[in-house]
Amino acid sequence: MHPIGVGKSGSYWTLLDSGLMLLASEPATESGFQQYSNAVDSSQQPKKDQQSCTDRVEAGTEVLANKGILWAYWREGDTAVVVVTTHTAAPWCSEQVKCAQAKQLENTIISLKERFEEQTSAFELYATGDFNQTGDSEYLIRMTDSTGLVRVSELISTHHSDASLDHVFRYVKGEETADQVTGTVMVHPTPMTSGIPLSDHYLVCYDATQR
Secondary structure: OEEEEOOOOOOOOOOOOOOOEEEEOOOOOEEEEEEOOOOOOOOOOOOHHHHOEOOOOHHHHHHHOOOEEEEEEEEEOOEEEEEEEEEOOOOOEOHHHHHHHHHHHHHHHHHHHHHHHHHOOEEEEEEEEEOOOOOOOHHHHHHHHHHOOEEOOOOOOOEOOOOOOEEEEEEEOOOOOHHHOOOEEEEEOOOEEOOEEOOOEOEEEEEOOOO
16 A cells, blocks of 8 residues: 655644545555645744634644645556545634635646646546535535536535535546536444544545446
C-alpha cells in the first residue's frame, strides 16, 4: 500500500498535517497539497479577524489544522485518474470562509482537469472528503455545476448528528451526467476502540466498478 499524505509544514501555527491521506495499491505519478488560502499566514500568530470564525475556542483549531486540498494523479498507458480529498471549514466558521474554500476547491479541480484530462483518452476524477456541508448546499452545487462533477453519494447520514457532511463526487471524461451515475455507495459505522468511536464521522465507501 502506498500512502500519500501532506506532512507537517514546520510552522508553529500549522502544527497538524491536515488529517488527509490517500492510500493506493500503486504509487502516484504525481501528487500535491494546497493549503486553503483563507488560513492565517503560517509565519504569523493568528488574529481573530483573520480567522473569520465565531469567537469560540474551537476557532483556533481551524488555524492549527492546516486544512487544504490533497490530490494525486495516476496514469497507466492511455488511462488516468485523479483523486482529490479535502477537509473544509467547520460549521462554526463564517459563510465567507466556507464560500472562499469551496471556490478554491472548485478552481483546483478545474486546474487539475485542464492539466491532465487531455493527456489520455480515458480519464476520471474523484473528489471526496469531509465537506462540513450537505451535498445540496449552495457552495457545493456551484462547484459541481462549474466542474462537471456528479455527486455519487446519497444525502444520507455520515455523522453522529445525523447530518450528511461527507461526500463523493465523480467526473468521467465524455461519459457521465447527473442521470447516468454508476457505482455503489455504502456507509459503515465508525470502528470503535474500547467502546470509543475513532471518529464522529462514518466510513463512506464508493465502489465505481458496480454498475
